[in-house]
Structures are given as structure tokens and as C-alpha cells.
Amino acid sequence: MIESIARVPAWPLALPFFVLGIAVFGLEMARHLRVFAAVAPSRPLHALTRRTGALVRYALLQTRLFADPRAGVMHYLIFAGFVILGVGAANAVTYGLVQGVVGAPLDGALWAAVLLLQNVAAVGALAAVAYALVRRLISRPARLAYTTSAVVILLMIGGIVLSELGALTFEAAAYGALPGALITNALAVPLEGIDAAILQGLFALCWWLHLALIVGFLVILPRTKHLHIVTSFFNVFLRKLEPRGQLPMLDVEREDATFGLRTLADLGWKDLLDGFTCTECGRCQEACPAHATGKPLDPRAFIMGIRHLADEAETGLNYIPNGPDVRRLPGMDDGLTPTAVARPLVDGAISYDAVWDCVTCGACVQACPVLIEHVDKIVGIRRNLVLEDSRFPREIAPAFTAMxxxxxxxxxxxxxxxxxxxxxxxxxxxxxxxxxxxxxxxxxxxxxxxxxxxxxxxxxxxxxxxxxxxxxxxxxxxxxxxxxxxxxxxxxxxxxxxxxxxxxxxxxxxxxxxxxxxxxxxxxxxxxxxxxxxxxxxxxxxxxxxxxxxxxxxxxxxxxxxxxxxxxxxxxxxxxxxxxxxxxxxxxxxxxxxxxxxxxxxxxxxxxxxxxxxxxxxxxxxxxxxxxxxxxxxxxxxxxxxxxxxxxxxxxxxxxxxxxxxxxxxxxxxxxxxxxxxxxxxxxxxxxxxxxxxxxxxx
Amino acid sequence: MRIVVLVKPVPDTTGTERLGDDLRLDRASSPPIVNPNDEYAVEQALRLVEAHGGEITLLTMAPAGATETMRKALAMGAHGGVLVSDDALAGACALSTARVLAAALATLEFDLVLCGIASSDGGGGVVASGVATLCGLPYLSYAGSVEVTDDRVRIHRLHATGYMVLEAPLPALVVVTQIAVGEPRYASLKGIMAARSRVIRSLSLADLGLDPAAVGGAAASTRVLGVRPPAVRGATRVVRGSAADAAREIVDFLDERRFI
Known part of the structure; x- marks a missing residue:
């Protein structure tokens, strides 16, 4: 048995507790996917090499984020902290399996390196969270949205990092220095002399708090903008690979087709995923010339509007849907009703005026760190308004006729x-x-x-x-x-x-x-x-x-x-x-x-x-x-x-x-x-x- | 409510139409469009049908190829069309046109006939009154607004200093102006697609029981004797600069020529 795990009271409960969190997370995500199943399938997976390249560039290296260098560094520290502390969490819920494997060769030097890395990453992430809180609460850049959820998320991340640091510190103080964990070992030095039972109790408290926060995070994640930690990888991978200046073709001869985008159901998977990936960072809004000149168009609000429509569509659905046989019985059909995804995008996700405010300059698309594509969707909505309803600013009719x-x-x-x-x-x-x-x-x-x-x-x-x-x-x-x-x-x-x-x-x-x-x-x-x-x-x-x-x-x-x-x-x-x-x-x-x-x-x-x-x-x-x-x-x-x-x-x-x-x-x-x-x-x-x-x- | 709208294909107003040796329009030189004035009548008809229900039939006298142009008006939302086409009609005068359209109207059931004030090519503006006279319909012209109640139509007839309110029992013929509707609607792609399957019935002079010798080009009451391009107008002078300077320059210009 790994010593560090055996020290934790009730340690065998860690895995079931974590599985519970994963289960709630999985059910929430499955419910999101039912909306995806009801919209237009799109973007088949071709050009895997280019897509993988994009994944490395935009999701792992996060190049777009560094356009705002301070925010870029901040985000990267939190991202790295997440990944590296994730190793510790994986170790905890596998009863020390990771440590057992990594710590086996070289007399445990590798695990010592992991602990050192975790110490450094935790401190870095903590500093980043502090900086992020200052931005949210004090300096308040114009592009950021000030929601309670953003602050709650930051506090949870801070709590996860702090409890990790606390657990390692108290562990070192109570049981002796941990190889490699230089920072927490040093923090433990002044604590020597405190009663071992108290130190052991504090260690156990921090350890369980850490896990509880992680599980809590999993539970709330699917309903917050923080879901991007899951969806952005897919969003980047499924990005538009055609030239950005190429709008998608539309078959104008199909008699039964809906031309362009009218309702939620007309969106493709990637369009919907854009909504679930948006972090409300506001870079698109900051870049938008229409928004900068006081027009109703706000590219962020549009993308979030898509997400709200999707959220509404799945509201009230059972977490565990009835099986196909049960569903056929009267009153037992708990599937997504067609009307739930038939809400129009105009006035549902974006106002009519905003649709026409867009200059299609692509500044929003260029600015988005997670490769959300706003412009094609706005043109898609225009297509529907023009081709089906002849609804457009009246002054462009002469231009249409003239062309x-x-x-x-x-x-x-x-x-x-x-x-x-x-x-x-x-x-x-x-x-x-x-x-x-x-x-x-x-x-x-x-x-x-x-x-x-x-x-x-x-x-x-x-x-x-x-x-x-x-x-x-x-x-x-x-x-x-x-x-x-x-x-x-x-x-x-x-x-x-x-x-x-x-x-x-x-x-x-x-x-x-x-x-x-x-x-x-x-x-x-x-x-x-x-x-x-x-x-x-x-x-x-x-x-x-x-x-x-x-x-x-x-x-x-x-x-x-x-x-x-x-x-x-x-x-x-x-x-x-x-x-x-x-x-x-x-x-x-x-x-x-x-x-x-x-x-x-x-x-x-x-x-x-x-x-x-x-x-x-x-x-x-x-x-x-x-x-x-x-x-x-x-x-x-x-x-x-x-x-x-x-x-x-x-x-x-x-x-x-x-x-x-x-x-x-x-x-x-x-x-x-x-x-x-x-x-x-x-x-x-x-x-x-x-x-x-x-x-x-x-x- | 059954409405018939008289619609004429005309050469594109931005094009450079040419006349052939026979002094008739060389139709190959310029693609036809729906006479813009007639589009106001179609728009008015659509609004009446939207408010009261009913059907709109387009009535056209033109060469056989005119069905393409008629489909553009159908795409706005009209329900069907009748095209009177006959080789003998080439060169027909306004009076003959009125006679043919009146004969075609007699084969249709309708409550109201709408038309535009004039065609952009011929510009005579007399066919509508001719049709009304020949059909014995009340003739309400220059409508700045059109209102239909049960069995009557009421319009504001525009004139130089205001408008008159005219009312007539249905069926009647109303000449619609742009003032009544503003801009005609832009046909949606759905409308264009729907128009493809709408029926345009073709009628010949024989179908209408008309004698080609009485209404065709041979019997034309007017004839084109000659044509010449309009005199070239003087060059435009654009005044630039600040408002005060520009105003002074314009005043000087008008003063020199004794306009003021």
C-alpha cells in the first residue's frame, strides 16, 4: 500500500466518491448531447493531421490567448496547474496507482519530480487565480462579463490549489518531508512542534477538501462557462479548415430545404459546440467594430444566446431517458420534442438589428482563443431572412435588384x-x-x-x-x-x-x-x-x-x-x-x-x-x-x-x-x-x- | 377576392435598348423586366389578398417568351397568369392592346383589376383607361391608397394639390401609384421556386375570337415614323467646398443665367 494514501482516513471511499462526481458529470453531458443529436450533423472528420496540428497550437500552446500577454500567462498558469494537479488527483482516486507506477523506477526520483512540479504548478496557479480575481473584482477590463459564476469558479480553483498545498504541507509536518516537494516541505518547517494529531487531522481535512472540491467542480462544470476545459479541445479539432473567407455553399435548388439558419435545429454540431465552448472572455466583443460604435451587435452575446437556446431546449429532460420500447408507450416519450429545438435564432439568440449590423470583418473570429466561428452563422441567418422571408433593411433591395x-x-x-x-x-x-x-x-x-x-x-x-x-x-x-x-x-x-x-x-x-x-x-x-x-x-x-x-x-x-x-x-x-x-x-x-x-x-x-x-x-x-x-x-x-x-x-x-x-x-x-x-x-x-x-x- | 393585375414586360430600364430596322424594339438587345410601375400594382394586389384572402392572376399581352418575365412577378406571390400572345400582335397600338386585354378579361372572373400608371417603354398611359372603357368598368386612376370593403373600392386619387376620395362598386379597375405601396417586395427564393410550378395559360387571338386584321400590327392606329436619340445635355458641374462657399457659388451660377 502506498504510504501517503494509507495515511488518509476513510481512503477507500475516494474512488466511489469520485465516480459519483463523474457519473453526474456524464449524465449532464449526455443531456447536452441530446440537443446535438437533434440538430444538423456537420463537419465530418477529414484532414486529421491539420486538425491535430490545430489542437496543439490552439488548445495546448494556446497561442491566441497570448494576444493579451498578461491574460495569456495567467490562463496558462491555471491550465498547467490543472493538468499537473490532475496527476495528484488521479493518484488519489486510484489509491496511489500512479505513484506506485511512477515511483517504482530510479528509487522514486520520478515521483519526487512530480511532487516538485506539483508544488511549483500550485504556486503558479494560485498567483494566477489571485491576479484573475483582482481583474474580476478590482481592475475590471471592459471586455469581461462580471458574473457570480465566474467568481465562484475562480474561488473553487483557488480552493483546489490551496487544499492541495495544505495537504502536502501538513503531511510533511506530520509525517516528515516528502521527497521532491520542496515548497511544501519548507512551509512545513515552522509547523514542527505542533501536536502530531492536529497536523494529521489538518492533513486529512485538506486531502478530503481537495477531493470534494474536485468532485464539486465536476458536478457544476457542465452548467458553467468553465465547460470549455472539456469542449474547447473538440471545438478546436472540429474547426473550419476551408479558407476563412469562404462561406459554406448552399444548394439553392432544393425545394424542400430550409435555406440558411432559422432555428436552433438548423445549426450544425460545430455551431452548437461554439455555444458550449464560449467562456465569455469578451475578446470578440472587444474586437467588434459594430460593438465599438454602440450598435446592438455583440458577438459574445450571440454565441451565448445559442447556448441559452440549447439549455432551454434540454430543460426538464430526464437525466436517464426512457428506453426506446418504453418511449413508445403512451405518455412515456421523454425525448427532445421538435418544438424544443424550433426556437428561432432571430430574437432568440440575436436581435434582427444585430444580424444586419455585422460587417463580416472577421475580427471576432480572429480574436477567439477557442476558434468560435461567428460570421458564417450570421450570414447563415441573413440567408434565411433573405431567401425565405425577404426580410432585410429596405435600402438593400435596390442593390439586390441592380446586381x-x-x-x-x-x-x-x-x-x-x-x-x-x-x-x-x-x-x-x-x-x-x-x-x-x-x-x-x-x-x-x-x-x-x-x-x-x-x-x-x-x-x-x-x-x-x-x-x-x-x-x-x-x-x-x-x-x-x-x-x-x-x-x-x-x-x-x-x-x-x-x-x-x-x-x-x-x-x-x-x-x-x-x-x-x-x-x-x-x-x-x-x-x-x-x-x-x-x-x-x-x-x-x-x-x-x-x-x-x-x-x-x-x-x-x-x-x-x-x-x-x-x-x-x-x-x-x-x-x-x-x-x-x-x-x-x-x-x-x-x-x-x-x-x-x-x-x-x-x-x-x-x-x-x-x-x-x-x-x-x-x-x-x-x-x-x-x-x-x-x-x-x-x-x-x-x-x-x-x-x-x-x-x-x-x-x-x-x-x-x-x-x-x-x-x-x-x-x-x-x-x-x-x-x-x-x-x-x-x-x-x-x-x-x-x-x-x-x-x-x-x- | 379575385384580382387581375395587368403586367407588361419592358426592356431593362438600365439597359441600352435598341430599335430594329422596323423601328420596333430589338428584344434581343436588352433582357426584359417587369414594368416597374406594374410592380406597384402587384404589390397592392398582394396586400389586398393578404388582408382579405383571394387570388391574383397576372394578365399580359406580349411575345411568347414573356412567361419568364411573368414568373418574376409570380415570384412576388401572384397565383397564376394569362399570356395573350400572337405573332399578328407585333406592332399593335395602345388601342389594340386595350381591345385584346379587354377580350381576355372577359374570359376571367374577377372583382378588381389593378394596373400601373404607364409602361416604362411606351409610356402612353392610356391602355388602362381603354380597358376600363371597353369592359364597362368604373375607372379609378392615380390611386395613392386603395381600400376594399365588401363590394366597394375606395381610393385616394392624387392630384397636384392633394387628393380626392373616389369610391366605386366592384368590379372596378384601379390604376395604382407608387405612393400607395412604397416599394414592391423583393421576391424570396422560396417565392421564385413556388413560381416555377404556377400555371401561365397562353391564349391566341383565335382563342379570344379576335380578328388579327382588326387588332394586330396591321390595324395599328399609331405608327412610329422616325426616332432619334435625345440631345446630349450639358456637362454637370459639381460644387464642392464649405457650405457658405458652395452656396455663394451656386447663387452666382444662377445669377449669371438670370434664374434669380
Missing amino acids: ERSGNPWGQPASTRLDWTKGLKFPVPVARDLAAAGTLSDVEVLYWVGCAAAFDDRARRTARAFATCLDAAGVRFAVLGQEESCSGDPARRMGNEYVFQMLATQNVETLRRYGPPTIVTACPHCFNTIANEYPQLGGAFAVVHHSAYLARLIADGRLVPAAAGTDRGEGGGADGRARRRTVTVHDSCYLARYNGVVAEPRAVVGAVAGIELREMDRHGNRTFCCGAGGGRMWMEEARGTRINAERTRQALQTGAQVVAVGCPFCMTMMTDGLAAAQGADGVVALDVAELLAEALVAG
Whole structure:
């Protein structure tokens, strides 16, 4: 018999006591699973290697948590404490089996190491719990929710750690130092001289308290946000592996189907698991531009709303359901009723307004440490509202109709798609003409202009600047002209999958006809949709953003921006020195966050002489949306303050004279934001291609 | 309540429609849409049926391919359609159109006929009154609101300085304006799917017992003699700057031209 166990009074009760806790835990979890059984099965397990990699990265190393370093360290100390103290708990409920095995070789040195590790982990976890309590009760960061349950959980963790430390300390004091347990042995030294019976009693008390707290924890765990210690592993493992910028396909021809997400029952397993994994840490809420500007959307509340619906659905269910034979008897069917999972998501988990507040920027998804996926679900709800109920903000109806009839959200005739080329000093060849002349194969790149650059005055200037750069570099390019239509991005993100597939199918057909070696576009929305979503419709094309293409032209020496000393642009010094300008880069969500294009726009800006780059706090994949994503370009922004005003404020804070953008929607929003902002005199929004083209002209 | 809505396919208003050598619309040049004014009438019909129950039938005179366009209006929620189509009708005038639609209406059972104020291509705005006259129906035009009680219809007839309240016994014909309904509903995908299986009955002139020589293109009371594009308007000048500067600039502009 292991000595440490034999010292504990009533030790044989440890295992049954623990099994009781496990049983309650198991029954609670089984009841949760009955809701899972009633919703849509989803996400089959493919790509196990990648999934395992994700498990290591996000669940074991917890990389996302370290975006907030102090919270990351705190969480990791508690996590490590849990794992390591778990060894001790396993030892206790197996009557010392673990110690027996680990302690056998090397004269018990390994077990001594375990005890040392436990001592250190316990102290670390205790410090972390203390820090967490200070945050919850005193410093109170804005993103945290202040619930009693959070404090209770922290106190329980603290109690588990303290009782463990206490048990080891009193054990050492009463029975002599334990090999390896250096910290508790040292704590035991001052206790020497106290009556052995008292020390033994305190040891027994702490030992049983420790186990009781663990069992209590198991019992309450399934009903608290702390359930993430179980579910986050599954949630990370079942994560979306497709590109984040690819919304799931929807079969728009299935007559009997529910389009999109209407009720709890339409959610998939992963969606429901998101609800059971959320820890209410608030990182998504903190990152959300809609929430930051006072709108009803709160990504955390949405995910918790899903969990509440699931909790409601299982309320009143028996822990141990009747068997199938019994269930067939009258009045004995205690299964989950269809109505229990038929509660609508709109107004059940999220308000109607909040559904439309989302800019689909993905900041919430990026911020979530346990890989909860908010955006796809919000678009899923929009799909249902649009495709089944025609329920959407009325101002987007004209955009839908225009995309459907004219192939662009502006409702402009296709015949004016090339108006932006008027007055250029070089011809802009059209793919159809080149194909007719048999010279299409000479083309290096197909310039996908996009509707904004075709019809919006400001974006037309960007297109002209970019084409000027292409011409200056001697790139043989072509455009589709009248054959181009909206990529479908706005339609898809506003939930109109029908119009998206109509537009995308036609574009895939057109692009296939010309088979361009590479497509370049100055619109991140077209870029994302062509790159990540057209493959769903059988169109695999190589597509690059214009910033990346320009960066490559510069790197290859095909484009040489004017060197310092030759810039004669406005504001240039009389001595001929390059005009010095401070520039901040506003990253587009669909470029930086969704597709990782961060360095390229900076490479282009950096190649222009006399530019000093000043970054905003939220840049790169942490960028803050301009407010136009997710079809918000075509919606009024009546709730809260304006997102573009907030982003403009952030840009002005850098003191930059130029806000460099790489997206026509960002251009509109930042231009409007600067026009409306105080103290923005002389600050302009320019596309990276315009900055570069200026330097070429000046040279 | 049985409502018939007159619906016309027209060339897309944002398109660049062309005329053929015969000075008739080259229908291949621009995809057809439902005449936007008629969509208000469909919307009004849907609201009446939602409130009182009943059925909506679309009535169209157009080339045979018009069923596709009619399905777009069916997708909004109408229940069925009748398409009068006959090669002899190519080039028919407004009067002939009214005669054909009146003959088709005579084969239908209805309590109310709704139509838009004019088509976006022809723009004549006279077919509705012609149909009402030929069918002997009360004609209530420019409705800014439509209300139906038991066996009567009451509208607010808009005019320059306000509105008149008109009332007529059913059956009647009402011309609906945008004011009555605001925006027509956007057809949901469920609606589009449902529209696929709705019945559109096709009728020829023979089915209606009409003589092609009396209502067809050959008998047209009006003829297109020539067409020319509208004169190009002067360039737009956009005034920018602070409110005060912009106001001064606009005042100067108007003053120079003696508008003020």
C-alpha cells in the first residue's frame, strides 16, 4: 500500500466518491448531447493531421490567448496547474496507482519530480487565480462579463490549489518531508512542534477538501462557462479548415430545404459546440467594430444566446431517458420534442438589428482563443431572412435588384464599364477583342476591374492609377469590359446566395473562356471571392491583389519609383528634395485578416521616396473595419456612431498625412470619414496604386 | 377576392435598348423586366389578398417568351397568369392592346383589376383607361391608397394639390401609384421556386375570337415614323467646398443665367 494514501482516513471511499462526481458529470453531458443529436450533423472528420496540428497550437500552446500577454500567462498558469494537479488527483482516486507506477523506477526520483512540479504548478496557479480575481473584482477590463459564476469558479480553483498545498504541507509536518516537494516541505518547517494529531487531522481535512472540491467542480462544470476545459479541445479539432473567407455553399435548388439558419435545429454540431465552448472572455466583443460604435451587435452575446437556446431546449429532460420500447408507450416519450429545438435564432439568440449590423470583418473570429466561428452563422441567418422571408433593411433591395438585372450593385449599364479608361494615354485592351485578334495568349495578366472602379468616380481614379503603373511597367494586360459583372461578394454576404451563385456562375464561365494565367484586382472583396469562393463553383483561378502585383513589379525592377531628390510633386522642397509625407496604412479586412496580405501594400508604400510609415494600433490581421464590409456599403448606418468615423479617428491619431488604402470600399469610407472629421484638414485617403503612380509621374 | 393585375414586360430600364430596322424594339438587345410601375400594382394586389384572402392572376399581352418575365412577378406571390400572345400582335397600338386585354378579361372572373400608371417603354398611359372603357368598368386612376370593403373600392386619387376620395362598386379597375405601396417586395427564393410550378395559360387571338386584321400590327392606329436619340445635355458641374462657399457659388451660377 502506498504510504501517503494509507495515511488518509476513510481512503477507500475516494474512488466511489469520485465516480459519483463523474457519473453526474456524464449524465449532464449526455443531456447536452441530446440537443446535438437533434440538430444538423456537420463537419465530418477529414484532414486529421491539420486538425491535430490545430489542437496543439490552439488548445495546448494556446497561442491566441497570448494576444493579451498578461491574460495569456495567467490562463496558462491555471491550465498547467490543472493538468499537473490532475496527476495528484488521479493518484488519489486510484489509491496511489500512479505513484506506485511512477515511483517504482530510479528509487522514486520520478515521483519526487512530480511532487516538485506539483508544488511549483500550485504556486503558479494560485498567483494566477489571485491576479484573475483582482481583474474580476478590482481592475475590471471592459471586455469581461462580471458574473457570480465566474467568481465562484475562480474561488473553487483557488480552493483546489490551496487544499492541495495544505495537504502536502501538513503531511510533511506530520509525517516528515516528502521527497521532491520542496515548497511544501519548507512551509512545513515552522509547523514542527505542533501536536502530531492536529497536523494529521489538518492533513486529512485538506486531502478530503481537495477531493470534494474536485468532485464539486465536476458536478457544476457542465452548467458553467468553465465547460470549455472539456469542449474547447473538440471545438478546436472540429474547426473550419476551408479558407476563412469562404462561406459554406448552399444548394439553392432544393425545394424542400430550409435555406440558411432559422432555428436552433438548423445549426450544425460545430455551431452548437461554439455555444458550449464560449467562456465569455469578451475578446470578440472587444474586437467588434459594430460593438465599438454602440450598435446592438455583440458577438459574445450571440454565441451565448445559442447556448441559452440549447439549455432551454434540454430543460426538464430526464437525466436517464426512457428506453426506446418504453418511449413508445403512451405518455412515456421523454425525448427532445421538435418544438424544443424550433426556437428561432432571430430574437432568440440575436436581435434582427444585430444580424444586419455585422460587417463580416472577421475580427471576432480572429480574436477567439477557442476558434468560435461567428460570421458564417450570421450570414447563415441573413440567408434565411433573405431567401425565405425577404426580410432585410429596405435600402438593400435596390442593390439586390441592380446586381440581378445589371450585374452590379450600382445599377449602371454594362455599356459604361469602360468609361474609366477615357482619356488615358494608352489603350486598355479588352479580352474579347484580343481573343478575336488571336493575341489573347500574349496577355500576362487579366485586370479584374470590379464594379466600384467601373462606376464610382473616386475608385475610377484608382483604376486609372493602377493601369498607368501596369503600362509604365510594360505589362501586357487586358480587361473584361462589358463581360465583367459583380463578383457576387456583396450579395453573398448580405445573405442573397441565389444572386451570388447567379453572378459567380456567369463570371466563372467568362473567366474560363479566356483562361487568364493570372488575375489581378484592386478590390479585396473581388479578390477574396474569386480566390476562395469561385473554386466552390468549379473555377480555380490564380488571383493576386494589385498591391501584391505592384510589389512584385517593383521587386523585379520593372517599376522604378522616383528616387528621393527627383520628386517634383506638390509640396516638394524648392531644392528638389523628395516631399516627405507620413502615411498610415489602413488594412482591408478581406485582404489582411482573411487573406494575410499585409506586407505587400507596405512594400509598395515603402518603395515611394520620402514616405514615413506610421502604423495604427489596429493594423495587419488585427485591422479595424472601415464599416463597408458584409454589404454594409449599401446599408444605412443609423444605429450607434459611424464605424468609419471611429476608424478615421484611429488614423488621425497617428498624425499621418495620408491614409493609404487598397480597397474601393475602404476608400469611400475613409474619404467620407476624413471629410467629416475635425482636424483632418489636408489629410487624404489614397490608394497604394495612386501613391506609386504619383511617384512614377514625378520621375 | 379575385384580382387581375395587368403586367407588361419592358426592356431593362438600365439597359441600352435598341430599335430594329422596323423601328420596333430589338428584344434581343436588352433582357426584359417587369414594368416597374406594374410592380406597384402587384404589390397592392398582394396586400389586398393578404388582408382579405383571394387570388391574383397576372394578365399580359406580349411575345411568347414573356412567361419568364411573368414568373418574376409570380415570384412576388401572384397565383397564376394569362399570356395573350400572337405573332399578328407585333406592332399593335395602345388601342389594340386595350381591345385584346379587354377580350381576355372577359374570359376571367374577377372583382378588381389593378394596373400601373404607364409602361416604362411606351409610356402612353392610356391602355388602362381603354380597358376600363371597353369592359364597362368604373375607372379609378392615380390611386395613392386603395381600400376594399365588401363590394366597394375606395381610393385616394392624387392630384397636384392633394387628393380626392373616389369610391366605386366592384368590379372596378384601379390604376395604382407608387405612393400607395412604397416599394414592391423583393421576391424570396422560396417565392421564385413556388413560381416555377404556377400555371401561365397562353391564349391566341383565335382563342379570344379576335380578328388579327382588326387588332394586330396591321390595324395599328399609331405608327412610329422616325426616332432619334435625345440631345446630349450639358456637362454637370459639381460644387464642392464649405457650405457658405458652395452656396455663394451656386447663387452666382444662377445669377449669371438670370434664374434669380
